[in-house]
Amino acid sequence: MLVQPFDNRPGDIWYDGGLVPWSDATMHVLSHGLHYASCVFEGERAYGGEIFKLQEHTERLIESARLLDFEIPYSVEEINEACRLTLAKQGFRDAYIRPVAWRGSEMMAVAAQHSKIHLAIAVWEWPSYFDPEQRLKGLKLDLAEWRRPDPRTIPCKAKAAGLYMICTLSKHAAERKNCADALMLDWRGQVAECTGANVFFIKDGEIHTPDPDCFLDGITRRTVIDLARARGIVVNERAIMPEELAGMEECFITGTAAEVTPVASIADWTFQPGEMTKTLMNDYMAAVQPGAAVAAA
Numbered sequence: 001m002l003v004q005p006f007d008n009r010p011g012d013i014w015y016d017g018g019l020v021p022w023s024d025a026t027m028h029v030l031s032h033g034l035h036y037a038s039c040v041f042e043g044e045r046a047y048g049g050e051i052f053k054l055q056e057h058t059e060r061l062i063e064s065a066r067l068l069d070f071e072i073p074y075s076v077e078e079i080n081e082a083c084r085l086t087l088a089k090q091g092f093r094d095a096y097i098r099p100v101a102w103r104g105s106e107m108m109a110v111a112a113q114h115s116k117i118h119l120a121i122a123v124w125e126w127p128s129y130f131d132p133e134q135r136l137k138g139l140k141l142d143l144a145e146w147r148r149p150d151p152r153t154i155p156c157k158a159k160a161a162g163l164y165m166i167c168t169l170s171k172h173a174a175e176r177k178n179c180a181d182a183l184m185l186d187w188r189g190q191v192a193e194c195t196g197a198n199v200f201f202i203k204d205g206e207i208h209t210p211d212p213d214c215f216l217d218g219i220t221r222r223t224v225i226d227l228a229r230a231r232g233i234v235v236n237e238r239a240i241m242p243e244e245l246a247g248m249e250e251c252f253i254t255g256t257a258a259e260v261t262p263v264a265s266i267a268d269w270t271f272q273p274g275e276m277t278k279t280l281m282n283d284y285m286a287a288v289q290p291g292a293a294v295a296a297a
């Protein structure tokens with residue numbers, strides 16, 4: 001399948017304060033963000049013309065930058081407004097929104113105190129992350145060789161470009177084995193998350209999900225936990241060892257892109273997507289609709 005390249009599409013991108021034609025939204029090859037990964041981003045989704053949990057995404061973007069020791073020169077309100085403006089300009093109802101902030105090219109060295117901070121926001125129409133038929137069957141996942149790092153080695157709570165290096169490696173390895181994605185363990189060998197989504201398990205009517213102490217506590221993850229608790233389902237956030245997966249009945253992943261997607265297998269462990277997963281899939285799809293009364297975050 002030929003994918004329309006991302007550097008030449010119709011419409012505009014918001015870039016450092018205003019809309020510019022899509023193909024003009026470029027940066028210099030000597031940008032610090034490119035060489036040293038001083039770059040943070042968000043992945044948001046609009047449903048029916050409204051960006052789901054925009055405020056939380058923008059707050060996380062600003063916090064990710066702070067964790068990388070830089071300040072985005074726009075307020076939460078200005079960034080929210082820029083996201084809405086770009087979505088309206090592109091004219092999509094159901095879309096993916098990608099704000100990205102990075103250090104510019106004023107300094108070309110590890111230190112970058114005087115580099116300008118840039119912010120761009122691109123919006124494109126985006127179908128379901130995984131093939132819908134495959135979604136109902138449940139995904140086949142690999143077990144990644146790379147592990148989520150010790151929080152003492154990296155700002156693990158930032159949605160920062162550098163943290164995705166091992167995700168790309170793991171995803172490529174998974175796809176080479178005909179898997180949709182890979183489950184990553186953490187530095188201690190505990191179950192952590194997938195390359196772009198959080199993971200949940202169901203056993204004896206209760207939900208179990210890893211404590212997000214060294215990886216992204218996804219906005220979808222928190223939404224799904226609220227939705228489950230609103231139904232009276234017990235949610236255990238705790239350390240999960242991979243050996244425990246043998247006893248888990250259902251498994252699903254969550255993320256802005258993945259939404260709630262059932263999992264059929266992780267390496268040799270198998271699961272049966274069941275009623276509780278289906279219920280949470282439906283609850284989530286209802287919650288993202290404009291005007292829905294989403295469970296309090």
Ligand SMILES: Cc1ncc(COP(=O)(O)O)c(C=O)c1O
Nearest residue numbers: 196197198216218219220255256
């Ligand atoms: C590594 C990783 N974990 C988890 C998530 C899920 O986060 P969210 O639900 O906020 O999209 C994402 C997606 O942004 C991700 O990239």
